[in-house]
Amino acid sequence: MPLQTTHVLPPNPDAVVDGLRDLASSSYLNHDATTIHIRAGALFARLKALNRACNTATRTHKQIAADARHDMDQTHLGLQNFLYEKRHLEREIEKCRQFASIYQDVPLYSLEEFLERAPESSRTPDILDNEHALMLSRLSFELLERQRYDLLKQSKTQAATMDNVKAQIDLLVKTATDVQKRVSDLAESIPTTLS
Template identity: 65%
Template sequence: MAMHPSTQPNGDHGVPPSPDEVIDKLRDLVSVNHLDQDVAAMHIRAMALMGRLKSLHRAANTATRVRKDATADARHEMDQSHLGLQNLLYEKRHLEREIEKCRQFASIYQDVPLYSMEEFKRLAPEEACTEDVLSDEHQLMLNRLSFELAERQRLDLRRKELLQRKEDLLKESKTKAATMDNVKSQIDQLIKSAADTRKKIETFVPSIQTPDAIAPG
């Protein structure tokens, strides 16, 4: 994993040199070892050491600030990673609950009376009950449900056709019955009219005796 530029051990913002050496030299300047030295030279040397010490102090402050920034960045990345992990765990638990709900879900298909496996294999299309389908429990159930739906739709359509045919036959029968009743009524009227006509004829025309009815002379 690549390190942050500010955290490289050998970078521009690495750990600054220790000030111990400079401090030791300053202590040495004020020791009894240099009492006989030229004061001006000692002052110049001390100022140089102080400048070096200030430079090291600034470098230490800069390194400290850089390290604080690097630590803050690392903490932020760690917090983001932790948050991402928490989100993943939450999503995992959510998916596990949903999977369990799906497993416990009681679908209506479980109560639907289906054709038996023998009937399904015998009546269903060949592609609906291949070896691959029969070895796949999920796909087999889908195919059985699809076949059951298609059969019910077919039978329902056939039932509707038969009902419509029945209604048509009933209408035709009623029509023929009405026609027959009308014809019978007309025949009855013709018979009655013929009988009335015969009575009138018998009233106005004398009866004619047949030869067999005349007595021998």
């Protein structure tokens, strides 16, 4: 409930109190007692009405103050909740900033090399304008390049192994040919005396 400041205050009782004082003064000593009594009764009735109006106004203002205090307490509680949430989110943001991810230790191609070598689909204007998307694209490109490098390395290793195996097979064939030739030569040099 919004604070209401336009409540009417009860009339000032000073005029009634002054009227009662005047009745008690010496100027009314010679007046009729019944008239004074009637006038005093009317003034006391008016004073009681003012007292009731004052009590009603006091209760009304107390209620307005209580409502305003309640609204202020609710607003303060809401503020405290928002501040708590803000502190919590700031701590979470700081944790995220402090988080050491492995991508920070991955040596990447420089941005210029990425722009030269990466496929067109990895460096569209939308990607280049978004820092997060650009980092993801650079990491993906780095992964593909490393996989390609590993395949080339593996291919070279396999080619070297195959060349080595081929050389050993060639050596074995040559050695076997030499052995076969010697065996043939030895077999021819042995006289055949079985006749």
